Amino acid sequence: MINNDRNKTVKSTLSDLKADVKIGKVGNGYFSSEKNASIFFDYGLSDTVNKLPDNVRFADFGGGEGFLAYMIKKLLEQRGKKVIATVVDANYKYLEEAKTYALNTLSDDIASCSLQDQDFIIMRSVNHYNSLEEQYKILKNCHRSLKSNAFIISQILSGTEQDCKLMSALLNHPLLGRAQTPNQFHVTSKNAFTSMLQETGFTKIQIAGYAPSVNWGPHILWERYHKAEMDLAISNNDIHQAKEINAQKQLFLKDCVELITKHIKKYTKETHFFQDNNANFLIDLLFPIFRCARN
Numbered sequence: 658m659i660n661n662d663r664n665k666t667v668k669s670t671l672s673d674l675k676a677d678v679k680i681g682k683v684g685n686g687y688f689s690s691e692k693n694a695s696i697f698f699d700y701g702l703s704d705t706v707n708k709l710p711d712n713v714r715f716a717d718f719g720g721g722e723g724f725l726a727y728m729i730k731k732l733l734e735q736r737g738k739k740v741i742a743t744v745v746d747a748n749y750k751y752l753e754e755a756k757t758y759a760l761n762t763l764s765d766d767i768a769s770c771s772l773q774d775q776d777f778i779i780m781r782s783v784n785h786y787n788s789l790e791e792q793y794k795i796l797k798n799c800h801r802s803l804k805s806n807a808f809i810i811s812q813i814l815s816g817t818e819q820d821c822k823l824m825s826a827l828l829n830h831p832l833l834g835r836a837q838t839p840n841q842f843h844v845t846s847k848n849a850f851t852s853m854l855q856e857t858g859f860t861k862i863q864i865a866g867y868a869p870s871v872n873w874g875p876h877i878l879w880e881r882y883h884k885a886e887m888d889l890a891i892s893n894n895d896i897h898q899a900k901e902i903n904a905q906k907q908l909f910l911k912d913c914v915e916l917i918t919k920h921i922k923k924y925t926k927e928t929h930f931f932q933d934n935n936a937n938f939l940i941d942l943l944f945p946i947f948r949c950a951r952n
């Protein structure tokens with residue numbers, strides 16, 4: 658086991674920790690779904706298994722609770738490989754879960770952790786937790802951590818150029834209370850991610866496929882980041898605190914509705930934002946699975 662002494666604070670992961678988010682439950686269990694993990698494997702890895710060595714070493718950067726790494730390890734073992742899988746994440750609570758799958762864990766910033774000689778690196782829905790500048794650092798660190806003929810597979814949360822801008826604005830919204838600094842979170846478009854991969858030195862860049870979509874929107878974000886604190890206020894019978902949280906929620910949602918309504922009006926044809934039957938604004942996320950080679 659790799660030790661976990663380097664329990665670094667990474668700004669972008671603090672809000673999940675504070676709100677006690679269980680990532681396996683987010684998006685109706687998107688990140689703990691066997692089907693979604695198998696799709697990731699089918700698009701990203703199935704056609705390259707034969708080219709991998711018998712003893713495979715891979716890392717899951719921002720691997721959270723480790724379910725995806727566990728599934729990928731299992732699917733490779735079923736195909737006769739011996740596998741050492743390491744989940745790197747800055748959320749120590751998620752890593753506690755990852756340890757239950759008997760995976761190596763490393764509590765660290767994926768922009769600076771010092772793994773090496775990996776046959777491949779996987780990432781799923783990690784990019785947008787980081788600013789654009791950090792995303793470059795992460796890709797550079799992936800490049801450094803890989804063997805010379807190795808590759809990365811990264812499923813990114815994305816959308817049209819304009820939808821990405823709006824999603825970033827919602828994630829960084831001061832009333833949501835997730836971001837500590839402006840532009841801390843950044844949703845990257847497919848074109849921007851492709852350029853970033855090229856600039857970092859990756860080649861053979863392709864979108865191997867699209868992972869299942871999931872709905873995402875302001876009220877979902879609010880619940881994710883404020884349910885725990887609201888539950889606590891209610892269980893403490895702290896009516897004042899509960900009212901304050903609710904007032905902030907109403908302001909946040911009102912502002913989001915204004916932003917999204919304007920956006921839909923302006924980009925009617927190309928946007929994936931919509932209003933559902935309960936009058937909630939949502940977006941159908943685009944989840945391209947990128948694959949590219951170190952050289």
Ligand SMILES: C[S@@+](CC[C@H](N)C(=O)[O-])C[C@H]1O[C@@H](n2cnc3c(N)ncnc32)[C@H](O)[C@@H]1O
Nearest residue numbers: 670688719720721746747748766767781783786
């Ligand atoms: C949406 S979760 C996805 C978890 C996992 N990849 C999966 O598919 O189940 C994003 C994860 O990336 C981690 N993460 C994002 N940026 C990070 C960074 N700079 N360093 C370490 N972990 C990071 C978060 O802590 C979180 O666990």
